[in-house]
Amino acid sequence: MAAFLAGPVTTIAFCWRLARRDGVTIGFTTHDRDLVIAGLAYRAAPGMLPSAVRLTDGLDADSMDVSGALAADAITGDDLMAGRWDGAAVRLFVIDWTAPDGDQLLLARGELGAVSIEGEAFTAELKGPAAILDRPVSEATSPECRARFGDARCRVDLAPRTRVTEIVAVVDDRTVDVASAATPPNAYGYGRLRWITGENSGLSNPLLRSAGNRLTLRDAPPFAVAPGTRIEIVEGCDRSFTACRDRFANTDNFRGEPHLPGNDLLTRYPGAS
Template sequence: MPVFLAAPVTTIALCWRLARRDGVALGFTTHDRDLTIDGLSYRSSPGMLPSAIRRTSGLEASTMDVSGALTSAAIAERDLEAGRWDGARVAIFAIDWEAPDGEQLALGRGELGAVSIEAEGFTAELNGPAAILDRPVSEETSPECRARFGDTRCRVDLARYRRMSSVTTVIDESTIDVADTEPAANAYAYGRLRWIDGENGGLSSAILSSAGDRIVLREPPPFAIAAGARIELTEGCNRLFETCRDRFANAENFRGEPHLPGNDLLTRYPGAS
């Protein structure tokens, strides 16, 4: 147990460290003034409160809720709605505010789950590490690849299929023209577009199709697209064995069963073609 918990007069402050998927890290504390811990400034935010924290030694998935007021410019309602905070890594701990660089008491960690906005505040569910045990233990067979394009199972080097570009013309809310022509027909279909700057900076959009220098997104981004915005384009894969073999020469890492007989085999009868 940390020494500061046994002091006759407690000087305890709760702290949150939030790290978004785009690399932005923020710190908040219940103390009445800002604290600097491990080089990160933790802003005073008494309005952020966790629910009861229960720690167990079992394997059940542990969750808790974190609620707060939308008073900090760092956590804006528009960013919550845009999904900037989805999947953010969170660490909650207690410290002695008189010695913020001293011993820490870890209270919880995990990723932000469902986020709901209520009146002038928000509530976010924190899923602990044990929540991964709720996932399926084994995979189901499928004719399509179950790996994510470019992950450790796919093993395709995405650096070869990723390019920087910029928006030249905005056709409509989900269709744009870019500065560079695609390397092959419909190369960016099933791929990703990452917004580098502008209001959508740090967010990603799924690509529906591409033709020449035109990109069609699956759905409009959260904020309006501005001409001149820098973007990163990553080619996609439709998860078919033929594409994996012929386009990416990666058949040995295909994670599917394209030749497994389907249910139609059970309905066949002698003489059927």
């Protein structure tokens, strides 16, 4: 237990540390002035307030809600809705504000979950480490590959299938033309586009299909796109056994059961077409 909790005078301040997946890190405190802790400035405004914190020593998932004010130079509603804060790592701890670099008492840590916005404030769910216990522990069979394209199970090298280029024309809110792209038909179908410059910088969009240098996104990006925007595009895979065999010659790492009979086997009978 932190020694400062035994003092006769209350000098406790709550502190929040939020680290986005793109490396942007900010801090907030409930103290009435800014604090600097381990080189990071924890701002007093806009503050963040925790609801009741529920921590357990069992196997139940820990969770809590956090609320805070939206500020143009800190957390904006547009960034929240665009998903920039999805999965951000969060630490909630208390310190003695008279010695901010001293002992810390960790109260909770985890990732930001569901976010809701009301007016100029937001509320977010904090998923603790035990929330991983809610995930399935075994995979279900499927005719399609369950590996993520290019991961340790798939083993397809994405380096030669990744290209940095720029947008030369915007056809509509989901279709763009790029300066250069891979030549195979629909090479970027089910692939990924990452925005390097522009208002969408740091965000990614799944690709639906491609035809030459024309790319179609599955969803429109959160912010408007302009010609000249630099992007990174990665080829995709439809996770079928045929694509794994014919396009990538990677059947040894196929993580599916394409030849396993499905439920329709129960309805088959001799002579059925």
